[in-house]
Amino acid sequence: TLVVSTLNLGDGACGLNLMDTVVDIFDTSSNGNALLATDDDGGDGDCARAVASGLPPGTYRVRVSAGLGAEPATFPYRLEVEVGVCGDGERSLGEECDDENLASGDGCDGACREEL
Secondary structure (H helix, E strand, C coil), rough: EEEEEEECCCCCCCCCCCCCCCEEECCCCCCEEEEEECCCCCCCCCCCCEEEEECCCCCCEEEEEECCCCCCCCCCCCEEEEEHHHHHHHCCCCCCCCCCCCCCCCCCCCCCCCCC
């Protein structure tokens, strides 16, 4: 799981809607730069928080841009990237479960999704 968030620099700009970001996550290791996830306002205020889960090991690219009609269109921001690993026993963002293995048939499948 890859979670990418834009954050303000401690001035509260996200929550005060003084900056509006969009985050895109791309897979550059396969699928020819396939867009895996995008988010406009899923974080604090108008700041973005994109989540791509069930990802295999590989190379990924993140693009940050201003939201449509954002004023100002350029601004300083902090980028936070979190990586969660399915099967490590710690339920991270984007995982429904994590039972310390990648075996299916035990209630939590190899992509850390709950099985019925």
